[in-house]
Amino acid sequence: MATTLPLTDVSPARPDEAGACCSPLVREAADPETAVELARVFKALGDPTRVRLLSVIAAHEGGEACVCDLTEPVGLSQPTVSHHLRLLVDAGLLAREQRGKWAYYSVVPGALDRLGALLTGAAG
Amino acid sequence: MATTLPLTDVSPARPDEAGACCSPLVREAADPETAVELARVFKALGDPTRVRLLSVIAAHEGGEACVCDLTEPVGLSQPTVSHHLRLLVDAGLLAREQRGKWAYYSVVPGALDRLGALLTGAAG
DNA sequence: TTGACGCATCGAACTTCGTCGATGTGAGGA
DNA sequence: TCCTCACATCGACGAAGTTCGATGCGTCAA
Numbered sequence: 001m002a003t004t005l006p007l008t009d010v011s012p013a014r015p016d017e018a019g020a021c022c023s024p025l026v027r028e029a030a031d032p033e034t035a036v037e038l039a040r041v042f043k044a045l046g047d048p049t050r051v052r053l054l055s056v057i058a059a060h061e062g063g064e065a066c067v068c069d070l071t072e073p074v075g076l077s078q079p080t081v082s083h084h085l086r087l088l089v090d091a092g093l094l095a096r097e098q099r100g101k102w103a104y105y106s107v108v109p110g111a112l113d114r115l116g117a118l119l120t121g122a123a124g
Numbered sequence: 125m126a127t128t129l130p131l132t133d134v135s136p137a138r139p140d141e142a143g144a145c146c147s148p149l150v151r152e153a154a155d156p157e158t159a160v161e162l163a164r165v166f167k168a169l170g171d172p173t174r175v176r177l178l179s180v181i182a183a184h185e186g187g188e189a190c191v192c193d194l195t196e197p198v199g200l201s202q203p204t205v206s207h208h209l210r211l212l213v214d215a216g217l218l219a220r221e222q223r224g225k226w227a228y229y230s231v232v233p234g235a236l237d238r239l240g241a242l243l244t245g246a247a248g
Numbered sequence: 249t250t251g252a253c254g255c256a257t258c259g260a261a262c263t264t265c266g267t268c269g270a271t272g273t274g275a276g277g278a
Numbered sequence: 279t280c281c282t283c284a285c286a287t288c289g290a291c292g293a294a295g296t297t298c299g300a301t302g303c304g305t306c307a308a
Binding site: 023025026027028029030032035036038039042043044045046047048049050051052054055056058059073107112113115116117118119120122 | 146147149150151152153154156159160162163166167168169170171172173174175176178179180182183197231236237239240241242243244246
Binding site: 190191192202203206207210222224225226227 | 253254255256257258
């Protein structure tokens with residue numbers, strides 16, 4: 001699914017001009033299309049398990065972790081963890097890399113920053 | 125409901141010490157309790173209707189709007205809009221003020237900034 | 249007091265989500 | 279080749295969320 005995310009194309013090109021005031025979300029009413037894409041990313045973070053997964057992966061050594069590293073911290077079954085990881089990847093927050101038998105997940109660089117900038121209006 | 129939100133007490137007290145690196149979410153694995161409270165706020169933004177409501181209210185003149193101003197932009201019934209507004213208030217993102225027959229909703233000052241800072245690691 | 253108005257709450261129908269066990273797939277070792 | 283391992287997918291179930299019409303509750307004007 002993971003279409004073009006608002007994380008990459010919503011932030012203003014000239015922050016000193018439009019982004020000076022406040023968040024793009026606040027400056028003017030977001031059109032329905034933008035709202036849908038934005039909500040998709042927020043929804044991905046709208047589950048405690050996924051927030052923990054993201055956090056555990058980011059804090060893990062090397063900034064990456066395989067599924068087997070994650071089932072125990074969140075206390076859920078492997079299929080369930082795999083399901084949540086997929087949602088985070090679809091939302092553009094996590095990246096997946098297959099190495100041998102293992103699948104390594106890592107936080108997409110700048111993804112959280114861009115999402116945060118969307119809220120605060122800060123320039124990327 | 126709206127208990128003590130992570131928006132107010134999670135950000136580090138000394139940003140130049142701990143917040144310099146990256147987001148609190150990324151620096152170390154969030155404990156389950158924090159994850160639950162964080163997810164609650166994100167879940168409130170995890171619906172296109174609520175993203176639009178927040179945006180329309182913020183962009184409305186005076187930074188506030190009553191329910192009757194909001195049903196038409198989102199194209200939903202009044203009870204449904206009222207329901208979504210309640211969720212946003214419970215999440216600490218909107219404030220409600222009754223004036224006469226009307227209930228005026230406005231974005232809580234700094235709420236989006238604090239949420240964004242949680243993602244980017246920027247100091248408030 | 250009565251009525252109109254704005255909004256919240258309720259109850260019900262429908263959809264989506266979170267979770268699991270079972271099973272499929274693909275890589276690596278014996 | 280056969281087995282094991284790590285992970286994804288499937289099918290199913292209960293829980294939670296979204297939406298509506300109907301109704302209740304204040305406020306204000308007549």
